[in-house]
Amino acid sequence: MMGRADETWPGSNKDGETPMKDMRSRASLSPVSSAGGSASSTSVSPDSVSPGPVPAGPETPGSESPATAADGGGAGKGADGGPLPVIDFGKFKPTRSSLRARKRKNLIMTALIVLSFLVALIPLVSVLWVSLVNGVERLNLDFLTHNMSGVVGGNPTATGGYGGILHAIIGTLEVTLGAMVISIPIGVMCAVYLVEYSHGGRLARAISLLVDVMSGIPSIVAGLFAFSMFATLVGPGTVNGFSGSVALSLLMIPTVVKTSEDMLAVVPNDLREAAYALGVTQQRTITRIVLRTALPGIVSGTILAIARVIGETAPLLIASGFIATTNPNLFSGRMTTLPVYVYNEYSEGLAVCGPGAASGCLTDIRMQRAWAAALVLILIVLLLNLLGRLISRIFSVQEAK
Amino acid sequence: MGQRIDINHLNVYYGDFLAVQDINMKIQANKVTAFIGPSGCGKSTVLRTLDRMHEITPGAHVEGQVLLEGRDLYGPDVDPVEVRRDVGMVFQRANPFPTMSIRENVLAGIRLNKKHIPKSDADDLVEWALRGANLWKEVKDRLDKPGIGLSGGQQQRLCIARAVAVHPQVLLMDEPCSALDPISTLAVEDLINELKQDYTIVIVTHNMQQAARVSDYTAFFNLKAVGQPGHLVEMNDTTTIFSNPQEEDTERYISGRFG
Numbered sequence: 332m333m334g335r336a337d338e339t340w341p342g343s344n345k346d347g348e349t350p351m352k353d354m355r356s357r358a359s360l361s362p363v364s365s366a367g368g369s370a371s372s373t374s375v376s377p378d379s380v381s382p383g384p385v386p387a388g389p390e391t392p393g394s395e396s397p398a399t400a401a402d403g404g405g406a407g408k409g410a411d412g413g414p415l416p417v418i419d420f421g422k423f424k425p426t427r428s429s430l431r432a433r434k435r436k437n438l439i440m441t442a443l444i445v446l447s448f449l450v451a452l453i454p455l456v457s458v459l460w461v462s463l464v465n466g467v468e469r470l471n472l473d474f475l476t477h478n479m480s481g482v483v484g485g486n487p488t489a490t491g492g493y494g495g496i497l498h499a500i501i502g503t504l505e506v507t508l509g510a511m512v513i514s515i516p517i518g519v520m521c522a523v524y525l526v527e528y529s530h531g532g533r534l535a536r537a538i539s540l541l542v543d544v545m546s547g548i549p550s551i552v553a554g555l556f557a558f559s560m561f562a563t564l565v566g567p568g569t570v571n572g573f574s575g576s577v578a579l580s581l582l583m584i585p586t587v588v589k590t591s592e593d594m595l596a597v598v599p600n601d602l603r604e605a606a607y608a609l610g611v612t613q614q615r616t617i618t619r620i621v622l623r624t625a626l627p628g629i630v631s632g633t634i635l636a637i638a639r640v641i642g643e644t645a646p647l648l649i650a651s652g653f654i655a656t657t658n659p660n661l662f663s664g665r666m667t668t669l670p671v672y673v674y675n676e677y678s679e680g681l682a683v684c685g686p687g688a689a690s691g692c693l694t695d696i697r698m699q700r701a702w703a704a705a706l707v708l709i710l711i712v713l714l715l716n717l718l719g720r721l722i723s724r725i726f727s728v729q730e731a732k
Numbered sequence: 733m734g735q736r737i738d739i740n741h742l743n744v745y746y747g748d749f750l751a752v753q754d755i756n757m758k759i760q761a762n763k764v765t766a767f768i769g770p771s772g773c774g775k776s777t778v779l780r781t782l783d784r785m786h787e788i789t790p791g792a793h794v795e796g797q798v799l800l801e802g803r804d805l806y807g808p809d810v811d812p813v814e815v816r817r818d819v820g821m822v823f824q825r826a827n828p829f830p831t832m833s834i835r836e837n838v839l840a841g842i843r844l845n846k847k848h849i850p851k852s853d854a855d856d857l858v859e860w861a862l863r864g865a866n867l868w869k870e871v872k873d874r875l876d877k878p879g880i881g882l883s884g885g886q887q888q889r890l891c892i893a894r895a896v897a898v899h900p901q902v903l904l905m906d907e908p909c910s911a912l913d914p915i916s917t918l919a920v921e922d923l924i925n926e927l928k929q930d931y932t933i934v935i936v937t938h939n940m941q942q943a944a945r946v947s948d949y950t951a952f953f954n955l956k957a958v959g960q961p962g963h964l965v966e967m968n969d970t971t972t973i974f975s976n977p978q979e980e981d982t983e984r985y986i987s988g989r990f991g
C-alpha cells in the first residue's frame with residue numbers, strides 16, 4: 332500500500348475521475364456550494380463568477396465546459412473558477428525507507444534527549460549533595476536562633492554553639508519582601524499596560540526594549556545604582572536593607588514584566604469580549620477577569636524571579652552591607668543577608684585557635700557556617716517554590732475539556 | 733420588554749478599510765431578526781456595532797446612526813459600557829469565564845459591575861436565568877462546579893443565561909449554534925423563540941433553515957467583491973425573503989446557487 336505514487340491516490344482512477352476533480356470538490360468549502368446541490372457545476376463555470384486574481388494560464392480557454400474539466404484530466408478549476416496547479420500528491424507520501432529512517436532518527440533523538448537531561452542533572456544533583464553533606468553538620472537549632480555577636484575566632488559561644496544566621500535569615504526575608512513589594516506592582520502594571528492598553532504603540536515598543544536591556548544589567552551595577560541613589564536622596568554612605576531591596580527589584584522587574592506579559596497575552600480574547608459584552612468596564616475586566624485568569628502563571632513567574640534574586644550577593648554587599656548583630660529594621664542600619672553572610676564567612680578563611688583557645692575551638696568553623704547558611708538559602712528557595720506551586724494550584728484555571 | 737433599533741446610513745470602518753457601507757434597517761422590538769449572507773460581508777461587523785463592541789478593535793469606528801428606541805447609541809454623551817448593559821451579546825464560541833463556577837458565571841454581569849446582591853436574590857436570579865436559558869434542570873445540582881466543565885451546548889446556554897441575567901433589552905447572537913450539535917441547536921432555537929417575549933433578538937447565522945425556523949425578519953447582506961465593502965441587499969419578513977425575494981442575489985444565495 333505504502334508505495335509508489337500511482338498506487339496511493341485514494342479512490343483514484345476507479346471511475347475515470349482525476350485527482351483534480353477530487354480535490355476541487357473538496358476545495359469548495361464555501362457555504363454556498365455546500366448548501367446547494369449544484370455546487371460543482373457553478374464552481375467550474377467561469378462565466379458565472381468573477382475571475383479571481385489567479386493568473387489565467389494558456390490551458391484555460393474561457394469556454395471550457397464542466398465536462399471537459401472533469402474528464403480531460405489535468406487542468407481542474409478552483410472554487411473561484413481559476414485554474415488549479417496540477418499536483419502529484421503521491422510524491423508527498425512517506426515511503427517505506429523514509430519511515431525506517433524516521434524510526435531510526437526518532438531512536439537517536441530520544442537517546443540524545445535523555446542523555447542531555449542526565450548531563451543537566453549532574454551539576455544540580457551534585458550541588459545539592461555537596462551542600463547537604465557540608466551544611467548539615469553545623470545546621471542545628473542553635474545555628475538558626477543566634478546571630479554572630481560574641482563570636483570570637485573558632486571558640487564556642489556561651490550557649491555552646493558557634494554563632495548563627497538568625498540575623499541573615501531575617502535580613503534575606505525582609506530585603507526580598509521589600510524587593511517583591513516594589514517590583515511586583517510595577518512589573519504587573521507594566522505588563523498590563525503593554526498587553527491591554529498600548530496596542531503596540533511607540534511607547535510600548537520603547538518599554539519592551541528598555542525591559543530587555545534591563546534584564547541584561549549586571550547585578551553589581553544594580554547594587555551601585557541603589558547605593559548611589561540612596562547616597563543622593565538620603566545622604567552619602569547610606570547603607571540599609573531597603574537599599575538592597577531597590578537593587579534587587581531592578582533585577583526582578585524585567586522578569587516579572589516578561590512573564591506577566593506572556594501570561595496576560597495568552598488569556599483568550601473571548602473572555603475580554605464576554606466581559607465587555609456584559610457591560611463591565613475595562614478596568615474591572617482587567618482586574619477581575621484578565622488578571623484573575625492569568626494569576627497562576629504570574630505567581631509562578633514571580634516566584635522564579637524571586638528565586639533568581641534571593642541569592643544575589645554583590646548588590647547586597649554594596650547596598651545593605653554586613654553586620655554581626657540582628658537588625659530587624661529594613662529602613663535603617665546595615666543588614667546581613669544569607670548570601671553576603673556566606674561570602675563573608677568564606678572570605679575570612681581559617682579561624683585561629685591559639686594556645687589560649689577554648690577546648691572546642693574549630694579552625695574550619697567558618698567554612699562550616701558558610702555551608703550551613705548556603706543550605707538554608709537553598710531550602711528557602713525550595714520552600715518558596717513549593718509555596719508558589721501551592722498558590723498556583725489554588726488559583727488554577729481548570730482546563731477546558 | 734424589547735426595544736427597537738433603527739440603523740441609519742451606517743458605515744463601519746476598520747482603520748481606513750470600509751467594511752460595510754450605508755446600512756439602513758429597522759429592527760422590530762420583540763421580534764427575531766436574522767442576518768444572513770456570505771462570509772466576509774459584514775454581518776458580524778454590523779451586529780457588533782449594535783452594542784458598540786466593535787470599538788474594542790483598535791481603529792474601528794462608525795459613521796451614521798444607530799437608534800435604540802430613538803436614542804442614538806453613538807451620541808456624544810453615550811457611554812459604551814452603558815450601551816452594553818442594555819444590549820447583550822452571545823458569541824459564536826461559548827466563552828464562560830474559566831475561573832468561575834456555573835453560578836458565578838450567571839452572576840458575573842452583576843458582580844463584575846460591583847453591584848452587591850443579597851444571597852437569596854442571587855439564588856433567585858441564578859435560577860431565573862438558568863431556567864430562561866433552558867439549562868436549570870441539567871445543572872441545578874452542580875451550580876458550584878466550574879462553568880467550563882459543561883458540554884459545548886450547555887456552555888453556550890450558560891452564556892445565554894449570563895447574558896440575560898443582566899436583563900438587557902436586546903440580545904445579539906453571532907452564530908450561536910455554529911459549534912453545536914443538532915440537539916443543542918434545537919434547544920437554543922427553542923430558547924430564542926421563548927426569549928423574544930422579553931427581548932429583541934438579532935441573530936447571525938449561516939444556516940438557512942435556522943434563519944427560516946427562528947426568525948421573523950431576515951436581512952441579506954452581500955459584498956460586490958473581495959475588498960469591497962459589504963452592504964444590505966434586502967430585508968423583509970422571513971417568509972417573503974425565502975419564498976419571494978425581491979432581489980436576484982438574494983434568491984441565488986438562499987437557493988444555494990451563489991457564486
Ligand SMILES: Nc1ncnc2c1ncn2[C@@H]1O[C@H](COP(=O)(O)OP(=O)(O)OP(=O)(O)O)[C@@H](O)[C@H]1O
Binds near residue numbers: 775777962
Ligand atoms: N478586526 C478586524 N480588523 C480588520 N478587518 C476586519 C476585522 N474584522 C472583520 N474585518 C473585515 O470586515 C469585513 C467583514 O467581516 P465580518 O467579520 O463582519 O464578516 P461576516 O459577515 O461576519 O463573515 P462570517 O460569516 O465569515 O463571520 C471582512 O472583510 C473582514 O476582513
Ligand SMILES: [Mg+2]
Binds near residue numbers: 775776777906936
Ligand atoms: Mg461573522
